[in-house]
């Protein structure tokens with residue numbers, strides 16, 4: 001059975017780079033961010049987007065068809081466990097037949113940088 005996605009949850013939505021165009025495309029979008037400033041900017045542009053000021057690491061993501069994580073996962077060594085557990089938690093709590101869409105900020109090769117963080121893809 002194919003299911004057309006309707007509800008998008010943008011976790012760490014920022015200033016609405018994804019939320020706004022998705023909403024304009026007719027999707028029902030919720031933007032979640034810890035920064036109220038970004039959420040206010042989203043609401044000014046498109047008041048049909050539901051905005052939630054919350055910490056995504058504790059936010060209950062239960063009801064979306066698509067969970068968007070755009071530029072939210074970096075997997076620096078200091079955050080590796082936290083981010084991996086977060087993704088596991090999202091996958092475990094999602095309803096059936098929905099998906100997680102993760103968009104990397106940039107592609108990095110595996111290396112240890114001068115700042116002491118390891119970057120792996």
Ligand SMILES: C[S@@+](CC[C@H](N)C(=O)[O-])C[C@H]1O[C@@H](n2cnc3c(N)ncnc32)[C@H](O)[C@@H]1O
Nearest residue numbers: 012013014017033034035054055056057070071
């Ligand atoms: C790199 S920006 C990406 C914004 C947006 N996804 C995009 O691609 O334009 C990261 C966003 O995540 C938010 N953020 C970081 N940690 C967060 C947390 N624990 N809970 C909710 N939002 C968080 C920041 O406020 C920021 O808006």
